[in-house]
Structures are given as structure tokens and as C-alpha cells.
Amino acid sequence: MTNSIHASVLDIRNLSVEFATNRGRLKALRDVTLTVPNEKIVGLVGESGCGKSTVIFSILNLMAENAVITGGEINFEGRDILKLSSSQLRDLRGDRISMVFQDPMTSLNPVLSIDTQMIDIQFRSSISKAEKRQRAVDMLTHVGIPDAAHRLKSYPHHFSGGMRQRISIAMALLAKPALLLADEPTTALDATLEAQIVHRLRQLQKDLSCSILFVSHHLGLIAEFCDQVVVMYAGEVVEAGDVRDIFHRAGHPYTQALLECDPARIEEKTRNLPTIPGDIPDLVDFPSGCIFENRCSKRFEKCRISPPLRYRISPTHTASCFLLAEGGAI
């Protein structure tokens, strides 16, 4: 099956993940549903610890040993990843799905030259070593490494953080994957580099016509870079929609609060940056009602009794809040 048959390269349905802890089962993801359409960039936002990285790692099935997927399906190009054998899954990784990690200082092997690593990563293709090297040079040039042919012999510690992240991106894209998972790829970089890297990613995404699932907690970046946005809170998807829906017509109180906290959007002078009061509920023993109820400024009686369903606001926009229930549940 080719991905042209499917409108979306990645389709996660009701994914639930639990971690075995000393206190009991920690329900890290509950009924997460999200889609990454072909050749689109989808942003995944939320506070630290809301399950963004867990989503990414469950797609590759590279979770910690105490994690269990308790339900749902992850359809990639029409096949449920969770039903694949470990060797089928390995064939997918690095070939159809690639990943860029958060910290470029630790995601490259420190004792091997870039040359060795980039040739080794192409272990699937049967072309000669010289061709592999040429492909590596081409890709490094493509991601913006000047004088790539010369720098190929260097080791990771010869490069700056931004350069290393470009190298990681080049390595991830060598196999021309259909889906690139980017787990906060710019968090460890400074603001000017962030813009450069994101711009470059956007260009590469167009050139290679792949999809990107982009995890970040930087709202400005998401707004500028992504086509669609999925907002997560405490292991649930609370709102999803086109980038305009989320940033101009945010429906869920959590998304609204999150947007209000973005320092870039504050217009009046203030001494204190706004925060969302309260903490994420306990994920081992969590409330029976809406997950955001304890921190929500718009909560009412119903919120404490039962959790909201996903309601459709517009054809491209859904949210899980009783205030938006008139559109009907999905």
C-alpha cells in the first residue's frame, strides 16, 4: 500500500498508555486521537509532562520498559503499528518514520565521525560507500552545513549545537521518510537558531514532501510553523484543529489559558507573567469528571461528575469541553 491511498500518513485512534509505578498504574495517555495528514506539519503542544513525548515514543514503540499500551491503534500508511512484529517495526523506523531528538548535544555518537555515522545510517540501501557519502554530503548541504564535504570527517564535538541539530535532521531525512517526528528539536537551541532550524525544516518538508509531527511548548513557533495543532493536557487531547482555529478561535478553556500565558501575546506591561493556577491532577488516581476541572476558570456542576466527550466546533476543529457541546459529540 502506498500512502497516496490514505489521506493521512498517521492516524492514532484512542491510544492509551500506562506506566507501572510503585504507587500503581499511571495513566499517561488516555484515548489520544490525532491525525497527521499527508505532507502537513502537525504541532503537538502542552505543558511539560502532558504526554507529548509519550505519544512520539509510542509511535516508534521505543518507550521505557515499564510502559504498556493498553488500547487503541496507531495506523501508519494504513497499517496498525501496534500489530507489527519487532522486525517489521524496525524496518519502518529510520526508513518510513524518522525522528529528531530534543538535545543535539547527546543525540550523536561522540566517538564516531559524522562521515561514519551518516554512512552507517544508510545500512538499508545497497549503493556503494562512495554514493552513500555523496548522499550524506548532499543532505548536509541541503540542511545548511557549509563546506559539507570537508566537514564530514569531523566529530560531533567539533560542531556547535545548531550545527549538530542540522546534522541530526540530515540523518533523519536521509532515507526520505514519509513522517518525521520532531521532539522539541529547537528547545535546546537559542532563539535565532530556532527560527533558522524551523525555517529549514519547513523547506525540507516541502522539498521531500513528507509530514512532520512537531512537538513543542513554544506557541509562537507552532503558530508560525504548523498547519494543524493538537493541544494535550495531562495525557488527553483537549483540542485539535487548524492553526487558525486554535490561535484565533480557541474553544477549550485550557487552550485559552495557555494562549494567555504566552509572554509574546501580552500587551499590557506587567510585573508578573500570567500562569494557570493549580497543578496537573494525579494520573494514578485521577478525577471522575473533566481532567481540567480543578484548574478551569469556567467550570460548572457537570464538569465534576463526568468527563466531556469530543465535540465538533467546525469541520476542522474539535474540543473536549461541555461549553462546546452544541456541535454534537463525535
Next chain:
Amino acid sequence: MDMTNNFTARVKRSKFLSLLSRFARDPLGLFGLILVVLMVSSAVLANWIIPYDPIALDILHRLEPPSMAHIMGTDQLGRDVFSRVIMGGRIALKVALVSISLALSCGLVLGLIAGYGPPWVDRLMIILFDTIRSFPTIIFALAIVTLVGPSMNTVILVVIITTIPVYGRIVRAQTQSMKNNEFILAERAMGAGMPRILFVHLLPNIIGPLLIIASMDIPAVVTIEAGLSFLGVGIRPPTPSWGSILNDGYSFIRNTPWLIISGGIPLILTTLGFTFLGESLRDIFDPKLRKDI
């Protein structure tokens, strides 16, 4: 004089030369290198160096002091001590190289399996390693000798069995601390299988420090061999060994001290040489300390 010329020259200089220049900046390392080169070349060229057959008896010239004919004198059976010392060095080096390379390979494989494999394998390996390590080397050697009799192979066997756990434990600890590194996770995310992760990515991260430790173990093995031979449970008597030369000299220490000196000095120099060289190599192979590209 000219900065650019100087720079190009530095870049173009061969790796061998830059290695030499690094040694020149480190006098102890250079000293170690010279001692090791002397030791190794005398061992390799032993057959051409020795003036006499090291096991030929000459009762008429027993316990002679150093002279032009016998530069280190003769022992109680009239054998030429210099020839015995050179041949003894050859045997010591042979024992050290064979046993360390075998122990290193076994320790590497077992350590990688223990460090990367499932937890029950790890636990099994650790029990095995700890059991072996709980015997003192000499007692263990005596037990093995009682079982299979003294010979060079016995010495090698003893060293292999007692050093596998040392390397195994180091490799296991390194593997465990490395396997959760992000670059290993990145490799797995790229679809690399276990052999590729172990041998392409983990091994080069582990092998550097391990080779340094191994090179520093050479003098330890030389000492073990000498010690066992001194006790009479190592190399069998007619074959020369530094330990048996020391043992011979020990009986005649009051009248003929050259025997024990001739056996002892090379032992000391070899130990020093390999240790200095090992420490120097450790600094050189740390990629962060490298100045050239």
C-alpha cells in the same frame, strides 16, 4: 612565520608524526614507549640476540660474575643469564599478550550481553563474575595447577579465567550507562538492530578505555607469570622465565647478587614502561583532548 602555511603544514602532517609529537610533549610517555619498544623488539628478535643457548648447561662455569663472555654472569648450572633474561622476556610477553587478548575478547562479548541483554542474563553473569573474583588469584592458580599441572598454558588459563570478570564488569557497566544515552535511542529510532547498536555504536565508545586498561594489565600479567614461576607453579624449569631466574638468584643472594638483579630489573622496567605508555595513551585517545582534526 606565515600563519596560513603553518596551518596547512599542521593539517597535512601525517597521523603518525602527530602521534610522535604528542609523545615528545609527554616525557614519561616517551620513556614508557622506549622501554616497551625495547622490550618488544628484544622479545621478537630474541633468537638473534642471545649469545648462548639459554638452557645449555656448563657446570664448569657456574655462578660466574658478569664478564665480557657473560654480560650478566652465569647461574648455578652455568647457564648464560643474559640469554635467559631475553628468552624470559619473550615468554612473559607471550603469556601476557595471548591471555589478555583472549580475556579481553571473552570479557567484551560477555559484558556486552550482560549489559544490553535481558535482566536475568545480567544477574547470571554477575554471579559468575563474582564467584570467580572471590578467589585470590594465587590460590586459584595453585588449584588449577594441582588439577592440570604446571605449564605455560596453565599460566595463560589462570590469567584468562581471573581477568575475564574484570573486563566483563567494566564492559557491562559501560554498556549499561551507554545504552540509555540519547544517541543509542536515536539509533534505535533509525531502525538499527541489536548487532549494529552493540558493535557499531557501543563498542567504539567502550573499546578506547578498555584497551588502555588492558595495556596497563600487561605488567600485572607479567608479574603474575613471574610470581607463579618463582613459586615453581608457572613455567616449567628448563624454560627460562624471569620468575625462575629470581628464584634461582634468591638461593644465592649473598654470594651472587647479579642473578636476582638480572631477573628483577627487566621486570621493573617492563612494568614501568607499560604503565607509563598506558597512561600516555589514555590521554591521547580521549577525543576531547585531541587538538588535530
